[in-house]
Amino acid sequence: MGLVLYDIFWSHFCEKARWCLDFKRLPHRVQRVNPFTRREVTDLGARGDVPVLRDGGKVIEGSAAIAAYLEESCPDPPLLPRDAAGRAEVLGLEKKCDEELGLDTRRVGYQVALENPALMEGTLLWSRAPKRWLNGPMRRVLEPRLRRKFTIFPQEIQRSRDRLRAFLPVLQERVAAAGFLVGRTLTLADIATSSFLDPLEIVPEFVRDPAYAPLFAWKRSLARAHGRRQRTPWLSGPPPPGYPRRENGWRG
Ligand SMILES: N[C@@H](CCC(=O)N[C@@H](CS)C(=O)NCC(=O)O)C(=O)O
Secondary structure, three states, X not given: OOEEEXXXXXXXXXXXXXXXXXXXXXXXXXXXXXXXXXXXXXXXXXOOOOOEEEEOOEEEEOHHHHXXXXXXXXXXXXXXXXXXHHHHHHHHHHHHHHHHHHHHHHHHHHHHHHHOHHHHEOOOEOOOOOHHHHHHHHHHHHHHHHHHHOOOOHHHHHHHHHHHHHHHHHHHHHHHHHOOOOOOOOOHHHHHHHXXXXXXXXXXXXXXXXXHHHHHHHHHHHHHHOOOOOOOOOXXXXXXXOOOOOOOOOOO
C-alpha cells in the first residue's frame, strides 16, 4: 500500500489520523498541505479540509473515515474492541470528540493564540528574521479569516467553554479507573480524546485549573508513551513556544 497522509502538522485532527497510522505501524508518507491554498488536497478532488489519506486511487477524507478505513484494511493491532458493545461505545465517544470536543478545544485554543500571537510562531506566523517582520500584516489578514472559519466569536467561545467544563470531568472520571476510556487497552477513543485535548495545553483557564490536572496528566503520559508530539503547557510566565517545530514544517 502506498499510503500518503495529507496534513497540516499542528492540526489536532491530523494528529488523530497520524496516531492511528503509527499505532498500526503502517508505512506512509506525509505530504504537507499549504494551509492557505489547500491545493495539495483540492487537486485530489477533496473538499480542502485535512487530514486526507490517499491509498493508490482511493481518497479518504476526515479523521473518522481514515480510522475506519485503516481498521478495515489492517485490523491488527485493533483500534476498536472486538465486542459489539465496546465498539459502539468507542465509536460513540469518537463521534462526540469529532463533533464537539475537537471543535471546542480548537476554538478556545485559537482564541488564546490570537490574543498571544507568539504562540503561533512556527506555525501560522514566522519565528525567524527577516520574515518575522511580516507577522504584523500577516496577523491582520489571518485573524478575521480564522475567526470566520472556526466561528471564534464571543457567544460561540462561551458555549465551547461551557461544553468543555461539562465534558472534561466525564472524561476524567472515565480514565481514572483503568487508564483508558473504554476497556483495559488503548482504543480509538483514547487516541481521539488525547489528540483533541492538546490545544488546551495553551489555554490557561483549563491547563492551570487543578480540577483538570488528572486529565492533563493522563493525556500527557499516554501521548508520551506513544511518542506523540505535544504542545508545551502554558502554566506560567510568557507564552511558551507554540507547536513543537519539525524541520520541514510549514513556517520557519
Ligand atoms: N471532522 C474532520 C475535521 C477536520 C478539520 O476540521 N480540519 C481542519 C484542520 S484542524 C481543516 O482542515 N479546516 C479547514 C480549514 O482550516 O480551511 C476530521 O475529523 O478530520
